Amino acid sequence: MMLTKTVRRKAAPAGAAAAALALALTACAGAGGGGDSDPAAEGGGTVELTLATVNNPQMKDMEELKSAFEEEHPDIKVNFVQMEENDLRDAVTKDVATDGGQYDIVTVGSYEVPIWAGNGWLTDLTGDLESDADYDVDDLFEPVKDALTVDDSLYAVPFYGESSMLMYNKELLDEAGVTMPEHPTWQEVADIARQVDSDDVDGICLRGKPGWGEVFAPLTTVVQTFGGSWYDDQWNAQVDSPEFAEAVQFYVDLVEDAGEADPVSTGFTECLNNVSQGRSAMWVDATVAAGLLEDPESSQVAGKMGYAHAPVVETEESGWLWSWNLAIPETTQNRDAAVEFVKWATSKEYHQLVGTELGWSRVPPGARNSTYEIPEYEEAAASFAPITRDIMLAVNPEQPGVAPQAWTGIQYVTIPEFQDLGNQVSQDLADVFAGRSELAPVLERAQELAQEAGDAQK
Amino acid sequence: MTVLMTAPTRRRPRRPPPAGSGRARGLAVSRALLWPALATSIVLTQIPFVLTIYYSLQRWNMLRPGDRGFTGLDNYVSVLSDGSFLSSLGATVAVTGSSVVLSTLLGMLFAVLLDRSFLGRGVARTLMITPFLVMPAAAALVWKWSIFDAATGMANWGLGLVGLPPVAWNTELPMVTIIVVLTWQYTPFAMLILLAGLQAQNKDVLEAAAVDGAGALRTFGSITLPHLRQYVEIAVLLASIMLLQVFDPIAIMTRGTGGTKTLSYLLYERAFIGLEVGEAAAYGVMTVLVTIVVASVALRTLFKVFSTEGVGR
Numbered sequence: 001m002m003l004t005k006t007v008r009r010k011a012a013p014a015g016a017a018a019a020a021l022a023l024a025l026t027a028c029a030g031a032g033g034g035g036d037s038d039p040a041a042e043g044g045g046t047v048e049l050t051l052a053t054v055n056n057p058q059m060k061d062m063e064e065l066k067s068a069f070e071e072e073h074p075d076i077k078v079n080f081v082q083m084e085e086n087d088l089r090d091a092v093t094k095d096v097a098t099d100g101g102q103y104d105i106v107t108v109g110s111y112e113v114p115i116w117a118g119n120g121w122l123t124d125l126t127g128d129l130e131s132d133a134d135y136d137v138d139d140l141f142e143p144v145k146d147a148l149t150v151d152d153s154l155y156a157v158p159f160y161g162e163s164s165m166l167m168y169n170k171e172l173l174d175e176a177g178v179t180m181p182e183h184p185t186w187q188e189v190a191d192i193a194r195q196v197d198s199d200d201v202d203g204i205c206l207r208g209k210p211g212w213g214e215v216f217a218p219l220t221t222v223v224q225t226f227g228g229s230w231y232d233d234q235w236n237a238q239v240d241s242p243e244f245a246e247a248v249q250f251y252v253d254l255v256e257d258a259g260e261a262d263p264v265s266t267g268f269t270e271c272l273n274n275v276s277q278g279r280s281a282m283w284v285d286a287t288v289a290a291g292l293l294e295d296p297e298s299s300q301v302a303g304k305m306g307y308a309h310a311p312v313v314e315t316e317e318s319g320w321l322w323s324w325n326l327a328i329p330e331t332t333q334n335r336d337a338a339v340e341f342v343k344w345a346t347s348k349e350y351h352q353l354v355g356t357e358l359g360w361s362r363v364p365p366g367a368r369n370s371t372y373e374i375p376e377y378e379e380a381a382a383s384f385a386p387i388t389r390d391i392m393l394a395v396n397p398e399q400p401g402v403a404p405q406a407w408t409g410i411q412y413v414t415i416p417e418f419q420d421l422g423n424q425v426s427q428d429l430a431d432v433f434a435g436r437s438e439l440a441p442v443l444e445r446a447q448e449l450a451q452e453a454g455d456a457q458k
Numbered sequence: 459m460t461v462l463m464t465a466p467t468r469r470r471p472r473r474p475p476p477a478g479s480g481r482a483r484g485l486a487v488s489r490a491l492l493w494p495a496l497a498t499s500i501v502l503t504q505i506p507f508v509l510t511i512y513y514s515l516q517r518w519n520m521l522r523p524g525d526r527g528f529t530g531l532d533n534y535v536s537v538l539s540d541g542s543f544l545s546s547l548g549a550t551v552a553v554t555g556s557s558v559v560l561s562t563l564l565g566m567l568f569a570v571l572l573d574r575s576f577l578g579r580g581v582a583r584t585l586m587i588t589p590f591l592v593m594p595a596a597a598a599l600v601w602k603w604s605i606f607d608a609a610t611g612m613a614n615w616g617l618g619l620v621g622l623p624p625v626a627w628n629t630e631l632p633m634v635t636i637i638v639v640l641t642w643q644y645t646p647f648a649m650l651i652l653l654a655g656l657q658a659q660n661k662d663v664l665e666a667a668a669v670d671g672a673g674a675l676r677t678f679g680s681i682t683l684p685h686l687r688q689y690v691e692i693a694v695l696l697a698s699i700m701l702l703q704v705f706d707p708i709a710i711m712t713r714g715t716g717g718t719k720t721l722s723y724l725l726y727e728r729a730f731i732g733l734e735v736g737e738a739a740a741y742g743v744m745t746v747l748v749t750i751v752v753a754s755v756a757l758r759t760l761f762k763v764f765s766t767e768g769v770g771r
Contacts, residue, residue, distance in 0.1 A: 093520065093521070093730070094730055097523070119521070208629070260608070261608035262608035262626035262629050263629055264626075264628045264632070264712065265606075265608070265626075431716065
């Protein structure tokens with residue numbers, strides 16, 4: 001009895017030390033671990049590629065069809081690692097920045113490609129793509145390709161590209177007796193949303209989930225069309241401008257009055273769920289969502305949706321520009337095999353394969369001109385393909401807002417600090433959504449953070 | 459308290475001291491046997507810790523590999539001047555503290571119930587333990603989509619049955635959401651330890667109590683509870699250590715909003731979203747320091763209170 005007592009009394013400090021050391025280890029894993037990753041195991045001449053990708057449906061289609069590639073290339077096996085957008089961004093950045101070498105192919109957003117290419121993390125694909133006449137690199141959408149090009153070298157290939165637009169459930173709007181113009185203003189959309197909103201149906205779904213790539217993708221476009229911006233053309237932060245505050249307040253009020261119940265939980269996937277089950281009447285989000293909403297297998301609203309340009313206030317257009325791209329990190333051991341796969345997944349043949357195997361509405365949009373000339377695709381995507389192409393050609397990433405800006409990009413600021421800035425501000429914004437905080441102090445702090453990041457660019 | 463302090467002296471076994479040479483050889487062997495474990499723990503814990511200290515003195519943003527260098531204590535200055543460290547510390551204490559207390563109380567309740575024999579007891583015990591065996595990330599996803607979903611979740615459905623308005627869990631009550639998930643997951647852990655304690659009880663004593671006419675409540679309060687004291691301490695200590703590092707439900711459900719940004723989530727954010735390696739390391743070092751202080755002072759005090767009550771009974 002005495003013995004246990006003595007031992008037990010020593011257990012507390014020992015436990016404390018263990019807790020402390022565990023925390024130290026956590027910190028250290030962040031600080032630089034990475035070195036001993038898991039390079040694709042090679043057995044019997046077979047190359048295993050590891051592909052890290054965002055878990056969007058188009059990427060899941062790619063995984064479903066990878067066996068076609070593996071049959072053509074019996075010596076290459078492709079393993080998919082699917083992650084949520086935020087997690088993918090973190091995992092891949094960590095791996096690439098610390099020379100981890102865990103991934104042979106990574107899905108990279110158009111925000112990161114110029115930054116990563118500038119750091120020398122991605123291999124130049126220009127030669128590989130141009131030397132292959134069948135691949136037809138000039139067929140890729142010009143504005144999207146421009147965003148992936150640094151000093152005339154192409155560092156990534158678009159798997160699909162997107163802008164944003166307003167998607168609405170025609171049945172629900174008809175029931176309420178309202179019609180949607182093709183170029184609505186935000187005021188019109190807000191009025192309709194409040195009119196349609198009922199106990200069973202939300203008037204509109206707008207992302208509220210914290211993260212610069214979540215809530216701040218649509219919200220930044222709203223800020224821009226209200227006349228605000230994160231920075232002016234001299235990198236002076238503009239978050240304390242009345243336009244910025246007006247736009248955010250408008251967004252928060254709209255969600256509160258006529259939006260989804262739990263904004264902090266709601267991102268792209270959650271809105272897609274709500275709209276495709278007929279629980280939200282409208283949705284301003286990525287154009288690629290249209291293809292998913294029109295798929296009768298996964299959506300109850302296929303054929304009932306209407307599409308319009310993203311709502312505006314002071315600008316002509318308010319759609320964003322984004323592409324998910326395949327890139328090959330410098331650290332890969334299997335560059336040749338990786339190039340083969342990247343070319344396959346972004347080829348015209350792949351689009352045919354998706355069309356014949358999975359359905360034409362599931363062809364990855366916004367990457368190739370020729371996609372919009374496939375008769376079956378034109379037919380299957382008749383309700384949204386023409387407008388998608390219109391919007392993508394109409395948006396201006398050089399100056400999306402009313403004033404000139406110092407960077408190229410619409411719903412984000414192309415500086416490394418932006419993901420941190422956007423993330424912190426979006427977390428504070430959650431308090432505004434929940435009514436725990438007023439908007440003014442949140443934007444005050446955001447202005448300070450933004451100025452700090454802006455000063456680093458001067 | 460005094461009783462406990464003097465007890466070891468009074469009851470220390472008075473064996474004759476062993477012969478000189480034999481004792482020295484015994485010590486040498488003991489020390490040699492200790493080395494492998496000691497070396498492993500130094501490699502696995504102290505070297506990373508020293509590296510963390512080194513990184514904390516560096517200016518290093520992963521997205522700016524060119525701009526890296528020694529920066530002295532700048533990272534610590536920004537950790538201390540920025541309000542997020544203290545608020546995060548508060549969040550950690552609140553989340554860990556409430557979850558541990560609730561888990562222990564519920565664990566005690568379930569342990570007492572499971573300590574009786576009834577039909578299907580084995581099945582019940584297995585089912586009770588299951589939450590602890592579910593991967594934390596999977597558990598968080600289940601809670602997010604099936605239970606706390608504002609439109610289709612079971613929690614709001616249940617509220618609707620009794621006529622209460624639906625709640626936007628992650629937006630309005632992020633703290634409650636996290637604590638509920640953690641309590642759900644750690645109750646079985648506390649229950650297991652306390653159940654072991656209950657089953658180690660001396661049946662003779664219980665029988666004697668019954669013979670003396672003590673009721674169930676009196677027996678529990680005067681015999682079982684004091685007996686369980688050390689098991690409660692172990693459960694609280696281990697659960698605290700594990701919950702201090704909790705991450706999954708916060709990342710999946712609330713993303714650090716509404717006072718749920720615990721130290722481990724803050725560290726993750728600084729390192730993997732801010733990509734500020736130096737600053738994240740400084741946060742890590744500060745966390746370690748605070749944890750050591752809190753753990754050695756607070757837990758000790760807490761347990762002393764327990765001990766006094768136990769002995770002074």
